Amino acid sequence: xxxxxxxxLTVIAIVLALGxxxxxxxxxxxxxxxxxxxxxxxxxxxxxxxVFRTADMIQQIQKMYNCFPGAKVVGAFDFLxxxxxxxxxxxxxxxxxxxxxHFTDHTPFLKDGKDYSNSDNLFLNSLFMLRGxxxxxxxxxxSPAFTGSKMRQMFELVSECxxxxxxxxxxxxxxxxxxxxxxxxxxxxxxxNDVIATVAFGIRVNSLTDRENPFFVSGKKLxxxxxFAGSLRFLFFILAPxxxxxxxxxMLDVKLSRYFHEMILDNMRTRAEKGIVRNDMINxxxxxxxxxxxxxxxxxxxxxxxxxxxATVEESSVGKSVTTRQWSDRELVSQCFLxxxxxxxxxxxxxxxxxxxxxxxxxxxxxLYREVLEVDEELxxxxxxxxxxxxxxxxxxxxxxxxxxxxxxxxVERYCTRDYQFDDGxxxxxxxxxxxxxxxxxxxxxxxxxxxxNPGKFDPERFSEENKEKINPTTYLPFGIGxxxxxxxxxxxxxxxxxxxxxxxxxxxxxxxxxxxxLKLKCNPAAIITEKGIWIRFKPRVK
Numbered sequence: 050x051x052x053x054x055x056x057x058l059t060v061i062a063i064v065l066a067l068g069x070x071x072x073x074x075x076x077x078x079x080x081x082x083x084x085x086x087x088x089x090x091x092x093x094x095x096x097x098x099x100v101f102r103t104a105d106m107i108q109q110i111q112k113m114y115n116c117f118p119g120a121k122v123v124g125a126f127d128f129l130x131x132x133x134x135x136x137x138x139x140x141x142x143x144x145x146x147x148x149x150x151h152f153t154d155h156t157p158f159l160k161d162g163k164d165y166s167n168s169d170n171l172f173l174n175s176l177f178m179l180r181g182x183x184x185x186x187x188x189x190x191x192s193p194a195f196t197g198s199k200m201r202q203m204f205e206l207v208s209e210c211x212x213x214x215x216x217x218x219x220x221x222x223x224x225x226x227x228x229x230x231x232x233x234x235x236x237x238x239x240x241x242n243d244v245i246a247t248v249a250f251g252i253r254v255n256s257l258t259d260r261e262n263p264f265f266v267s268g269k270k271l272x273x274x275x276x277f278a279g280s281l282r283f284l285f286f287i288l289a290p291x292x293x294x295x296x297x298x299x300m301l302d303v304k305l306s307r308y309f310h311e312m313i314l315d316n317m318r319t320r321a322e323k324g325i326v327r328n329d330m331i332n333x334x335x336x337x338x339x340x341x342x343x344x345x346x347x348x349x350x351x352x353x354x355x356x357x358x359x360a361t362v363e364e365s366s367v368g369k370s371v372t373t374r375q376w377s378d379r380e381l382v383s384q385c386f387l388x389x390x391x392x393x394x395x396x397x398x399x400x401x402x403x404x405x406x407x408x409x410x411x412x413x414x415x416x417l418y419r420e421v422l423e424v425d426e427e428l429x430x431x432x433x434x435x436x437x438x439x440x441x442x443x444x445x446x447x448x449x450x451x452x453x454x455x456x457x458x459x460x461v462e463r464y465c466t467r468d469y470q471f472d473d474g475x476x477x478x479x480x481x482x483x484x485x486x487x488x489x490x491x492x493x494x495x496x497x498x499x500x501x502x503n504p505g506k507f508d509p510e511r512f513s514e515e516n517k518e519k520i521n522p523t524t525y526l527p528f529g530i531g532x533x534x535x536x537x538x539x540x541x542x543x544x545x546x547x548x549x550x551x552x553x554x555x556x557x558x559x560x561x562x563x564x565x566x567x568l569k570l571k572c573n574p575a576a577i578i579t580e581k582g583i584w585i586r587f588k589p590r591v592k
Contacts, residue, residue, distance in 0.1 A: 078131040079124040083479055085117045086124030086131075094126025098572075105570035106577055107492045110460050114493025121477060125488075132462075133481065134488040138500075138523035140473060141489060144481075145463055145531040146523075149365075152463035153533065154180045156486045171306045172390070174383035176536065181466070183374075184533075185367050190376065191384060191536060192368030193342050194333045197357060197435075200539050202328040203248055204435040207544055210243045211551040217257045219555060222589050230561045233401035233583040237548075238393065240400075242268055244544055245392045249330040249385050250309075251316045268393055271305045309389065313382045330388055334381045340373075357539045358445040358546075359512050360452050360525075365532035388537065394576070395457040396541055400548065401583045402455035403448065405568060406507045407549075408558040408585050413509060417447055421554050438546045446509035448545055449517075452527035454507055457577065459492035461529050491526045500524040556587040 072092060079086035087095045095113070098104035104112065114136055117123050121137035135141050145152050155177060172178060176187050193199070214236075222229040239256035242265045246254045256265040316331050326332060336342040407414040420443045428437060438444070469481040481487065496504040500521060501511060510516060528535035535541070552558075560566070563584035571578045 072129065075129045075131075076126065078126075082124060083477060084122040084124060085120050087113070087116060087126070089126040092128065094128045094130070096126070096128050099574040102572035102574070105572050106574065107459050107570060110490050110492040111496060113488075114490040114497070121473065122479075127486075130486075132486045132488055134490055136490055136493060137473075138494070138521050140471075141530060142523045143473070144469070144471065144487065145489070148469065149531050149533075151465055151467055151469040151481070152487060152531070153184065153466055154464040155533070156462055156464040171310060171379075171383040171386040174380050175387035175390075176384055177387055185370070186372040186374040187376075187380075187384070188368050188532075188536065189370045189372045190337055190342070190374070192364055194330070194337075195364075195536050195539055197539065199333070200357075200543050201435045203540070204438075204543060204547070205432075206247045206329060207244055207547055208433055208551075210240060210247065211548045213243070213255060214240050214257060214548065215551045215555050217255075218552075218587055219589060222556075222587055228561070229587045229589075230563065230584055231587060233404050233585060234397060234579070235582075237397035237400040237404075238269070239265060240548060241393050241396045241544070244396075245389050247329065248540075249388045249392070250312060251320075251327060251329055251331045252312075267305050267308055268389065271309075306386070309386055310379070310382050313385050314378060317378075330385050334385060337376065337381060338378075357439060358542050359449045359517055360445075360527050360538065361542060362528045362534040362538045364536075367532045368536070391535075391537060392541070392544075396544055398457045398577055399452060399455070399541070400545055401579075402568075403451040403545065403549065404558060404585055405583045406451055406454070407447070407553075408560055408564065409566065410507055413447060413507070414553070414558060417443055417549075418553050418557075420444060421550055424550070425554065433547065433550065435543065438543065438550060441546065441550070442514070443509070444546050444549065446512040448542065448549075449512040449525075450507060450509040453495045453501065453511070453525060454504075455577075456491050456495055456527045458527070458529070459490075459577065461489045461491060461526070463487045463489070463531075463533065489526065489530060494524045494526065497524070552587075554590075556589055559586040559588055561586040 076089045076094075089095060090097050093100060098109050098112075113123065113125060113134055121135070121140050123134045123136060125132055125134060135144060157180060158173070158178070176184065176191065179187050218229075218231075221227055236257070239260075242256050243254055245268075246252050246264050250264070252264065254262045254264050256262055313331065313334075317335060319325065320327075320331065320335065333342060407417070420441055424433075424437050424441060428434075463486070465481045465483055465485045465487065467483050470478070471481060472478045494500065498504055501524075511520070523530065528538040528541075561584055563581070565579070565581045565584070568583065569580040571580050
């Protein structure tokens with residue numbers, strides 16, 4: 050065994066000492082700040098539970114939120130990077146709503162300032178990752194596509210998917226020996242996939258009967274963050290994006306991204322050649338390209354938002370502004386691609402947890418079923434409509450409570466684009482430097498007993514007509530906060546409510562041997578995944 054010479058040992062010792070000194074200096078960032086911070090673990094900061102998978106995502110967020118109960122702001126280290134977690138609703142409102150101009154962006158993965166318009170990475174061109182004025186222009190461009198009037202036009206396509214799903218399960222549960230037991234993440238991923246296929250990509254698939262169809266298989270592979278390799282790739286891209294970019298490591302598979310890209314462009318070309326018009330996202334993108342997509346005059350945003358349900362977010366002035374920017378095909382296709390990414394996972398996650406709560410709370414399930422019957426009688430044999438679904442008050446209460454207890458996005462972040470001087474008017478003053486990330490602990494706010502007494506209880510009455518006015522809007526953030534909130538909240542809620550309507554009309558939801566109670570989550574840093582799945586029995590109703 051070779052022995053290192055003294056010079057080499059000295060160099061190594063100096064490098065290690067300098068590295069140690071550098072890390073120690075980084076960890077002194079919060080020492081002079083007027084708010085508390087979590088004590089960092091060497092090199093890991095506050096990210097140890099995420100790296101070693103000792104806590105699930107919601108547990109980690111709640112730990113962060115609850116560690117200093119009286120603090121408005123808490124500091125923590127993402128490995129060596131200091132971030133701020135703002136846990137006070139009024140501070141959040143001041144920073145991310147009133148002073149939004151300082152926090153317009155999501156934290157960029159690649160901080161080189163380049164324009165990725167010509168990149169093969171559709172995700173980097175999507176609304177989620179766009180920055181500055183380009184984001185403002187794209188938000189204003191797409192905002193008219195997500196109004197109530199556009200949802201009414203798309204509703205028929207979503208409804209067809211729901212009816213097809215119910216028909217499939219009615220046929221399966223009627224077969225001899227059928228248990229009627231299904232895993233919710235799986236079936237609702239397939240439902241969400243079919244909805245996105247028809248609404249965003251203009252194609253019809255049935256992922257329940259054709260379980261290995263290319264569209265579903267490609268989508269599932271693209272979003273494989275649940276596996277060890279997938280979550281490792283995700284972490285590498287998040288923690289060292291520039292290095293990942295230089296090494297050619299992508300968060301999303303480039304070949305699969307191209308597959309979706311070509312699919313959309315081919316569909317657009319075919320429609321243009323044959324004059325095909327369909328009420329879906331591709332038609333909207335074609336209108337954008339022609340400059341024909343605009344907010345309809347007389348359309349009341351406040352009324353539309355109220356009718357869409359409690360969780361619906363209202364569009365800000367950013368989305369209502371006028372833009373004349375011309376978009377490339379790649380930039381437009383990227384928005385359709387983002388629609389797929391968001392719809393495939395978050396909707397299926399929300400539906401799975403909602404089904405779990407309906408199963409464990411049969412009184413809630415029965416009351417919701419009675420409302421379904423009332424709507425069905427009022428329709429008198431006519432097809433279900435968008436307005437009929439939106440008029441279901443108890444349905445909205447149940448969906449709102451499910452999103453409170455199980456937010457699909459348990460934490461959101463905003464990136465400080467220029468130095469910001471914060472002053473709460475009560476003595477708390479500090480500077481948020483450009484390049485610093487502010488974290489919003491959604492799961493912490495949703496489970497804070499100050500805002501939601503007995504937060505572990507599933508109680509739709511929190512959102513009744515008498516009680517919902519008492520809720521501080523900044524403590525309820527299932528679709529984010531401020532002008533950069535989720536543009537698709539209306540669509541997601543329409544999708545969730547319509548499939549629950551059809552399923553509840555035909556089935557009761559019951560526990561089975563594989564139903565895990567209480568539900569436990571996997572310790573995954575990139576996704577909310579249950580430990581053993583959500584298994585529920587569908588029992589056909591006797592007509």
